[in-house]
Amino acid sequence: MSGALAVRGLALSRPGFRLAADIDAPAGGLTVVAGASGSGKTTLLRCLAGLEAAEAGRVTVGGEAWQDGAERLFRPPHRRRVGYVAQEAGLLPQRTVRGNLAYARRRRGRGGTDLEALARRLGIGHLLGKRPHQLSGGERQRVAIARALAGQPALLLLDEPTSALDPANAENVLALIGELRDTARMPVLWVSHDLERALRLADRLLYLADGRVAAQGPPQELLTRLDLGLATAPTAEALLDGRVVEHRPGEGLARVAVDGGELWLPEDGRHAAGSAVRVAVPAREVALARSPVAGTSLLNQLPVRATATAEVDGTHTLVRLAAGQAPLLARITRRSAAELGVAAGWRGVALVKSAGLRA
């Protein structure tokens, strides 16, 4: 695939830590890199940027080899067409914002990026004449992202660009990453400390555990896989992609069509009718019944089929469900699971409280 990132057998050893990664990330897709702290997320990104020299493995971007242990090929960072945004913006303090962008363009920009247009697109057009110390943390990170794009990278790496920011500034940068997802033509890998927010935007999820790629694929799939730590965590949730059908401003609700049915969820006016939304459905907000229930406050009832079950923390059963084709999770007590006879192949209804849903 043109422009895609392919990593084969990437290996790096540090005292007490080993990274081993095989990765595929398509061009123009936002891949969120998740995993516990110490699982190697940052190290992986640094290896891809060439800032850490992995001992073995092959990294290609758009078919172009950046490193290949077998051929003793290793391109240093400045010979990789990479955009890298770290926790610290690392802007040059003696240069203006325009100067910082021009620095990257002069060294990388093939064909010359239009800095003014880029800055306007990223909402920093009014900052071009300022120096880094005159900017807020969020503005600095937006500039850092703009700078990474000014070099027209073939691969964009975002390493916790929002973790050092206050919520308002972080929101600002998250919105920018959301726009990037829709416009970027290169693979984008994003390590985020706020997985919940990141997954709302992710096309793909790369899940690391102890320096290994435990799983990679659509987040909807990985979040509901019972063999991964993501589904067994108490905060586990599934993602349903849908489309807003109507608003009921008077009731503060929106109706969203998802695979296998419709959901009512609290509406904050952010999503217009007809727009695509991704709904997070926490596993603990989902109850199960054999058949549709009458006389309930629950607004959402989706016909589902159980595809797998797993016991968690002694008292609960985690049920993986299929609503249409979309996977869903229910965290119910072992007793309820036994009484309903829930096992793979079981058919029934998932009951979901609207108040527990977020778009």
Next chain:
Amino acid sequence: MPELLSSADWQAFRLTLALAGVTVAGLLLLGTPLAWWLACSRARWKVAVEAVVALPLVLPPTVLGFYLLVALGPHGPIGGALEALGGAPLAFTFAGLVVSSMVYSLPFVVQPLQNAFAAIGRAPLEAAATQGAGPVDRFLTVAVPLARRGFLTATTLGFAHTLGEFGVVLMVGGNIPGETQVVSIAIFEHVETLEYARAHALSAMLLLFSFALLLAVYALNRRFQAVGL
């Protein structure tokens, strides 16, 4: 004033300034890459190099001067090699003073530079690397501008420290007017010959000059701070 400072005194003053200037220029040239290496390297024997660089801080100038005299003299390794190549040994010459002063003032230039380079942190340098800046490019466009206060401190300290040098000069250079007689030696000679007024005039001049130099640097440093550099 003219009767207080003889032409020999003025000569000593000019010589001192020339010595300090050439020494600092040489030290910046050689000390900058050394400081950069010390700031970046993770080599195990780096600490040994750091210790050697710091030696002139603790050694009595006479010890330093003695070994420099031996090394630079006609029978020493450096002086001998120069003689073998058809040159002259460096002891009791201006060039010999420059070499000695560079050794003597080495830590005053290398240490501020090393600290300034280390304080930059890896973020700006790595950011520049991922923007396509090679090692030399990064050094010139990121490290040097960000370490400018370190350069200012290193230049001043190296210059001022060389101005005030006495023991090493006495050992290596002796007291040859116009060739190796610097202000500190001239003052010493005036005192020896009980010409207190001339010693006073030269001393006051050196005192005021050094104070003005440091004052200018501290003021400049404050301005850098104020604009966020």
